[in-house]
Amino acid sequence: MEIVENILGESMNTSRLFALLLVAGLGLIVGCSTDASPTGGTADRNLIANSSFEKNGQPTLENWFVEDTSKIQFVKDAPPGGGLWSVKLFADQPAPLPKSPAYPVPLPPGKHILAFSIYGKSKGIPGAALLVLKNGNNRQVVAFHSVTDSTWTRYALEDTLDLQPGDSLFVLLFGGGSEILFGETSFDRVELVEQEGN
Numbered sequence: 001m002e003i004v005e006n007i008l009g010e011s012m013n014t015s016r017l018f019a020l021l022l023v024a025g026l027g028l029i030v031g032c033s034t035d036a037s038p039t040g041g042t043a044d045r046n047l048i049a050n051s052s053f054e055k056n057g058q059p060t061l062e063n064w065f066v067e068d069t070s071k072i073q074f075v076k077d078a079p080p081g082g083g084l085w086s087v088k089l090f091a092d093q094p095a096p097l098p099k100s101p102a103y104p105v106p107l108p109p110g111k112h113i114l115a116f117s118i119y120g121k122s123k124g125i126p127g128a129a130l131l132v133l134k135n136g137n138n139r140q141v142v143a144f145h146s147v148t149d150s151t152w153t154r155y156a157l158e159d160t161l162d163l164q165p166g167d168s169l170f171v172l173l174f175g176g177g178s179e180i181l182f183g184e185t186s187f188d189r190v191e192l193v194e195q196e197g198n
């Protein structure tokens with residue numbers, strides 16, 4: 001994911017990010033983040049509570065920060081191991097990147113090796129699941145999955161972050177950026193697991 005940091009630099013440049021997502025949607029850089037391997041026993045170490053958007057068979061966004069619930073749909077459609085429900089987001093304005101739905105990840109300063117995986121599928125233009133580092137008013141995308149497949153697919157990556165005092169980390173789900181093109185992206189089983197070795 002160094003390419004993201006190099007392109008975005010110190011502050012988030014959303015127009016370039018969207019250009020990158022569009023390139024991913026065209027299939028030019030797909031394949032680097034798709035991983036069909038099973039998750040193993042990572043669910044109990046997941047830093048994200050309510051990663052499957054449901055509780056006792058009912059859909060919920062509990063534990064997620066949501067600014068506008070009207071832009072989110074619960075759909076009774078889930079990937080393997082994803083229970084009954086997933087969330088669907090629609091393509092929206094290209095910039096600025098929305099603030100939600102977001103999950104604040106409780107991590108102390110220091111080095112963290114993180115495995116970040118989701119299940120996703122999209123129609124039209126691809127949405128994305130992003131790791132966003134926030135410090136004050138500055139937001140920086142440090143890693144993301146562009147959801148390019150039209151059927152449920154697991155996307156996984158590993159990233160090493162060195163968190164400074166004042167940094168906070170968020171997982172942000174995004175339905176894609178376009179005011180003229182239709183797009184919808186579904187998400188489920190959002191997992192962030194700290195790896196050994198730090």
Ligand SMILES: [Ca+2]
Binds near residue numbers: 084
């Ligand atoms: Ca689910």
